Amino acid sequence: MTDAPANRVHRYQRWDGELNKNRWTWLAMVVAGVRLALKDRKTRSLVTTITMVVLGACIVLYVLSLLELLAGTEQGKAIAEFVHAFLGVDVSEVSRIAEFRESLWRVFFLLIIKIEMFWVLLIVALVGPRLIASDLKHCALPIYFAKPVTPLTYVTSKWLVVAVFIALVTFIPNLLSLIVGVLITGGLHTWAQTASLGLDLVLSGLSVCLVGGAIVLALSSLSSDHRYVAVAWLAVCLLPVFGQTILNNLLPPESTTGWLGCVSLRDNIMTVTDWLFGMREALESSDLPAEAFTNALLKPVKPICAATVLAAWTLAALVLSYRRVVKFSQTAANV
Amino acid sequence: MFSCNNLCKRYGRVTALVDVTLAVEPGVVGLLGPNGAGKSTLISVLLGQTRATVGKASVLKLDISRQQRSIRRRVGFVPENDCLIPGMTGTGYVYYTGRLAGMSHADSMQRAHEVLDYVALEEARYRPTEGYYAGMKQRLKLAQALVHDPDLIFLDEPTNGMDPQGRQTMLSLISDLGNAGISVLLSSHLLPDVQRVCERVIIMAGGQVLTSGRIDEMSKPHPTLYTVDFAGDVAALRQQLAERKVSVLEHSNGRLSIELPGENSQTAVLEAVRASGGKLHGLHPRRSSLEETFMAAIQRQHQT
Amino acid sequence: MCEIELAVIELDKVSKWYGEVIGLNNVTATIGAGITGLVGPNGAGKSTLMGLTMGQLHPSKGVIRVLGQKVWNAPAVLSQIGYCPEGDVFWLNLTGSQFVGFLAKQSGMSGRKRREAVQKAIELTGMTSYAGRAIKGYSKGMRQRIKIAQALVHSPRLLILDEPFTGTDPVGRHELGNLFRSLAEQGVDVLISSHVLHEVEALTSQMLMIDHGRIIAQGDVHTVRGTMHDRPHAIRVRVDQPRRLAIYLAGLDIITGVKITAPDALMIETPSPEQVYQQLPGLILEKGLTVSEIAAADESLEAVFDYLTRRSG
Numbered sequence: 001m002t003d004a005p006a007n008r009v010h011r012y013q014r015w016d017g018e019l020n021k022n023r024w025t026w027l028a029m030v031v032a033g034v035r036l037a038l039k040d041r042k043t044r045s046l047v048t049t050i051t052m053v054v055l056g057a058c059i060v061l062y063v064l065s066l067l068e069l070l071a072g073t074e075q076g077k078a079i080a081e082f083v084h085a086f087l088g089v090d091v092s093e094v095s096r097i098a099e100f101r102e103s104l105w106r107v108f109f110l111l112i113i114k115i116e117m118f119w120v121l122l123i124v125a126l127v128g129p130r131l132i133a134s135d136l137k138h139c140a141l142p143i144y145f146a147k148p149v150t151p152l153t154y155v156t157s158k159w160l161v162v163a164v165f166i167a168l169v170t171f172i173p174n175l176l177s178l179i180v181g182v183l184i185t186g187g188l189h190t191w192a193q194t195a196s197l198g199l200d201l202v203l204s205g206l207s208v209c210l211v212g213g214a215i216v217l218a219l220s221s222l223s224s225d226h227r228y229v230a231v232a233w234l235a236v237c238l239l240p241v242f243g244q245t246i247l248n249n250l251l252p253p254e255s256t257t258g259w260l261g262c263v264s265l266r267d268n269i270m271t272v273t274d275w276l277f278g279m280r281e282a283l284e285s286s287d288l289p290a291e292a293f294t295n296a297l298l299k300p301v302k303p304i305c306a307a308t309v310l311a312a313w314t315l316a317a318l319v320l321s322y323r324r325v326v327k328f329s330q331t332a333a334n335v
Numbered sequence: 336m337f338s339c340n341n342l343c344k345r346y347g348r349v350t351a352l353v354d355v356t357l358a359v360e361p362g363v364v365g366l367l368g369p370n371g372a373g374k375s376t377l378i379s380v381l382l383g384q385t386r387a388t389v390g391k392a393s394v395l396k397l398d399i400s401r402q403q404r405s406i407r408r409r410v411g412f413v414p415e416n417d418c419l420i421p422g423m424t425g426t427g428y429v430y431y432t433g434r435l436a437g438m439s440h441a442d443s444m445q446r447a448h449e450v451l452d453y454v455a456l457e458e459a460r461y462r463p464t465e466g467y468y469a470g471m472k473q474r475l476k477l478a479q480a481l482v483h484d485p486d487l488i489f490l491d492e493p494t495n496g497m498d499p500q501g502r503q504t505m506l507s508l509i510s511d512l513g514n515a516g517i518s519v520l521l522s523s524h525l526l527p528d529v530q531r532v533c534e535r536v537i538i539m540a541g542g543q544v545l546t547s548g549r550i551d552e553m554s555k556p557h558p559t560l561y562t563v564d565f566a567g568d569v570a571a572l573r574q575q576l577a578e579r580k581v582s583v584l585e586h587s588n589g590r591l592s593i594e595l596p597g598e599n600s601q602t603a604v605l606e607a608v609r610a611s612g613g614k615l616h617g618l619h620p621r622r623s624s625l626e627e628t629f630m631a632a633i634q635r636q637h638q639t
Numbered sequence: 640m641c642e643i644e645l646a647v648i649e650l651d652k653v654s655k656w657y658g659e660v661i662g663l664n665n666v667t668a669t670i671g672a673g674i675t676g677l678v679g680p681n682g683a684g685k686s687t688l689m690g691l692t693m694g695q696l697h698p699s700k701g702v703i704r705v706l707g708q709k710v711w712n713a714p715a716v717l718s719q720i721g722y723c724p725e726g727d728v729f730w731l732n733l734t735g736s737q738f739v740g741f742l743a744k745q746s747g748m749s750g751r752k753r754r755e756a757v758q759k760a761i762e763l764t765g766m767t768s769y770a771g772r773a774i775k776g777y778s779k780g781m782r783q784r785i786k787i788a789q790a791l792v793h794s795p796r797l798l799i800l801d802e803p804f805t806g807t808d809p810v811g812r813h814e815l816g817n818l819f820r821s822l823a824e825q826g827v828d829v830l831i832s833s834h835v836l837h838e839v840e841a842l843t844s845q846m847l848m849i850d851h852g853r854i855i856a857q858g859d860v861h862t863v864r865g866t867m868h869d870r871p872h873a874i875r876v877r878v879d880q881p882r883r884l885a886i887y888l889a890g891l892d893i894i895t896g897v898k899i900t901a902p903d904a905l906m907i908e909t910p911s912p913e914q915v916y917q918q919l920p921g922l923i924l925e926k927g928l929t930v931s932e933i934a935a936a937d938e939s940l941e942a943v944f945d946y947l948t949r950r951s952g
Binding site for chain 3: 367368369370371372468469470495496497498499500501502503524525526527556566599601602605606608609614615616617618619620626629630633
C-alpha cells in the first residue's frame with residue numbers, strides 16, 4: 001500500500017459551468033446534514049419507532065371515530081368500557097361525541113405532545129450535539145468558509161437540520177394522524193372543526209423546533225466533543241424540571257404562576273402549547289367531565305411569562321452560536 | 336494573482352502581519368517561512384476569513400473587504416488539517432463542497448467525479464473518508480478545492496505526512512495545475528518541494544515579507560565557484576589544476592571545491608582532468624540552494 | 640573508515656506477522672555505526688522494524704540483536720535505546736520539562752542526576768526557553784523537539800527516530816539535522832526514518848530501503864545505484880551547443896540515448912557510465928565546447944528509491 005497508485009496524472013480539465021448565487025446552499029447543507037444524521041443507527045431506529053407510534057395514534061383516533069359510528073349499540077358500550085379502563089376517559093356518552101370532537105382531539109393531542117417532549121429530548125440528544133462540535137473536532141470549518149458560505153447560512157442550515165428532526169417527531173406525525181382521523185370520520189364538518197387544531201399543532205411544533213434547536217446549537221458550538229454536548233443538553237432539559245418541582249413544593253401555589261413558574265423549558269413549552277390550544281377555556285366552558293382531563297393540563301402559569309422566557313433563551317442561544325461561528329470562521333486558519 | 340498594500344493584522348497583542356506589501360503575478364508561487372511567520376494568517380486574510388487590522392489587498396483583482404464572496408467563488412483552499420466530514424464518502428464530500436461553492440446538483444456530481452479522476456482517487460472514492468490514509472486525504476482535499484474550477488488555489492502544507500511517491504504525485508498535480516493556467520500559492524516547510532514546482536517564492540518571518548522573487552534568480556549558478564567529483568589520482572589533478580591557475584578551496588573524498596581563474600574557463604578543468612588521466616564524475620556550478628537563501632534571509636532578519 | 644564496523648542492529652531471518660497480515664518478511668540485515676536512514680513507502684514495514692529493534696514487538700520468526708544482545712525482554716539493552724515515536728504521545732497538561740523528567744524517572748534516574756539530564760536534553764533540542772510551558776500550547780515543531788529530548792534524556796547509545804522532522808519548519812529541520820550529526824560524531828548510533836528523502840540524504844549515505852516487508856536495498860546510495868545494471872544511467876550535461884555534442888555522442892557505442900532537454904542542456908543515457916566519465920572531458924575539449932555542468936541525474940536517493948520501489952511493486 002503506498003500513497004499513490006501510480007504517478008498517473010490526468011490532464012486538468014477546466015469547467016465552464018456557471019455557479020449560482022448560493023441561494024440554495026442552505027438546502028444542500030440541510031439535506032447533507034439530515035442524511036448524515038440518518039446514517040446513525042440509533043437515530044434511524046428512533047425515527048422508525050416514532051412512525052410506529054403515529055400508527056398507534058391513528059388507531060386511537062379510529063377507535064374514537066368508531067365510537068361515534070356505533071353510538072348506542074352494544075358494541076359501542078363495550079368499546080367505551082375498554083377506553084374507560086385503558087385511558088381513564090369516560091366516553092360513555094358517545095352519542096354527543098360529534099359536539100365536542102374538537103375538544104376531545106385537542107386533549108388527545110395534548111397528551112401526545114406531552115409524550116413527544118421526551119422523544120424530542122432523545123432525538124435532539126442524538127442529532128444535535130454533532131452539528132457544530134463535529135466540524136470543530138475535524139477542523140471542517142475552513143472548508144465552509146473558504147467557499148462562499150456565510151456564518152449566517154451555516155448557523156441557519158445547522159439549525160434547520162435539528163428542526164427537521166424535531167419536526168419529524170412532533171408536528172409531522174401529529175398532522176398525519178390528524179389527517180387520517182379526519183379521513184376516517186369523514187365529512188367537511190370534521191375538516192372545519194379541526195382546521196384550527198392543525199394550525200395549532202404546527203405552531204406548537206415549530207416553537208419546540210425553534211427553542212430546542214437553538215439551545216442545542218449553542219451547546220454544540222461550545223465544545224468539540226459531542227458527548228459533552230449531549231450531557232449538557234440533557235442537563236439543561238432535565239435539571240430545571242427537578243428545580244421547578246422543588247420550587248413548587250417550597251413556595252405557595254400562587255407565587256409560582258408568574259416568573260418563578262417558568263424555570264423548566266419543557267413546562268414552558270407545554271404552557272405555551274396549552275395556551276395555543278386554548279384548552280383551559282375550552283374545558284371550562286364545556287360541560288365535559290373536567291376531572292378526566294386534569295392530567296393533560298399543567299399547573300396554571302401565565303403564558304406570557306413562559307413565552308418570554310422561551311424567547312429569551314432562544315435569542316441568547318442563537319446569538320451565542322452565531323458569534324461562536326463567526327469567531328471560528330475567522331480563526332479557521334490557525335495563527 | 337494577488338496584491339497587498341501595507342497589510343497589518345493584530346490578534347490582541349500578537350502581531351501576525353506587519354506591513355505586508357506585495358504584488359504577485361499569476362503562476363505557481365511558494366510561500367515559505369518558519370512557524371509563526373504569518374503564512375496562515377496571510378492566506379486567511381486573502382480568503383476574507385480574517386479581517387485585516389490595517390491595509391488593503393485584492394485577490395484576482397477583487398477587493399478582499401468588499402468582494403469576499405466573489406473571491407471565494409474563484410479560489411480554492413486546501414487547509415493543513417484534515418477537514419473531513421465524518422460519515423461522508425469521498426464522492427459525497429467533493430459533491431458537497433461543490434454545492435457549497437454554488438454548483439447545481441448535476442454539475443456538482445459530474446464535476447466531483449471529474450476532479451476525483453484528476454487526483455487519481457479510484458474506487459476509494461465510494462468509501463467513507465475516515466479510512467483514508469494521509470496521501471488520500473491530501474488528494475481528496477485538493478479535489479475539494481478544485482471542484483468549482485477556481486482560478487487560484489491556496490495550498491497549506493499539502494505534502495505533509497505523505498510518502499515519497501505520494502509527494503511526487505501531489506507535486507506533479509500542482510505543476511500540471513500551473514500549466515493549466517491555475518495560479519497556486521503553495522505554503523510548505525519542505526523547501527525541495529517548493530523548489531521543484533514553484534517559479535517564484537515569498538519568504539516570510541515574524542509577519543514580514545523578507546524576500547520575494549524568482550527561484551532561478553535566487554539560486555543563480557556562481558560564475559567561478561565549482562565543485563568537481565573526481566575519481567583517479569587526486570594529487571595529479573591538483574597539480575594540473577594549479578598549472579592552469581585553478582585554485583582548490585577544499586577537498587574531501589574525491590570532491591573538490593574549486594575557483595576558476597575567470598568566467599567561462601571550465602575548459603581548464605576538463606584539460607586538467609584529461610591530463611591527470613582520471614574520470615570526471617561531476618562538475619557542478621556552486622549555486623545557493625533555496626535552503627541557503629532561506630536561511631540567509633531568516634538570519635538577516637534576526638540580526639536587525 | 641578506519642574503525643572496525645560493529646553491527647549495531649543485526650536482523651537474522653526476521654519475520655513478523657500480525658494475524659494474517661505480514662509486517663516484515665524474512666529480513667536479514669546489518670545496520671552499522673553512525674546514522675542510517677530507513678526509507679520505504681507507507682506500510683512497507685518501517686514501524687515494524689523499529690518496534691522489533693526496541694523490543695516492543697516480538698519477532699514471529701528469526702532473531703534480532705541490538706548492540707550484540709537479544710532485545711526481547713532485555714532491559715539492559717533497552718535502557719541504551721532512545722526512541723522518538725511518530726505520533727503524538729503526550730500528557731498535554733504537563734510542561735515540557737515535567738514530561739521529559741517523568742520519562743527520565745521511568746528509566747531509573749533520580750535526584751540531581753535526573754535534573755541535570757533533563758536540562759541537558761532540553762538544551763540540546765533548543766527547548767530551554769519553552770520547557771516551562773504546558774505541552775498543549777506547543778506548536779508541532781516544538782512537540783517534535785520535546786519528543787526528541789525525551790529520547791535523549793538517558794544518554795542512549797542508539798537513537799531510533801520515526802519521522803522526526805514531520806511538522807517542523809525549515810529552520811527546525813536544519814537545527815535538528817545538525818543535532819543528529821553531532822550526536823553521531825559523539826558515537827551515538829542513529830536509525831532514522833523519513834519520507835523526505837532529501838533530508839535523509841543530507842544526513843547520511845547509509846540507507847536501508849524496505850518495501851512490502853522486505854529489504855530492497857541496503858548500504859551506500861551510490862553503491863546501490865551501481866548495482867542496478869538493468870537501469871541505464873542518466874548523465875546531464877549543460878553545454879553551450881548541445882546539438883553539436885549530441886551528434887558526436889550518438890556515434891559512440893557506449894551511449895544508448897541522447898536527448899536535448901533545454902537550449903543549453905542534454906541528457907545522456909548509458910549502461911556504462913564510468914567509460915563516459917572517462918571520455919567526456921576529451922570529447923568536449925576536442926569540439927571546443929564550453930561546459931558548465933556535468934552531473935549524474937539519477938544517483939540521488941530519490942531516483943534510486945523510485946526505481947527500486949517501482950521494481951518491487
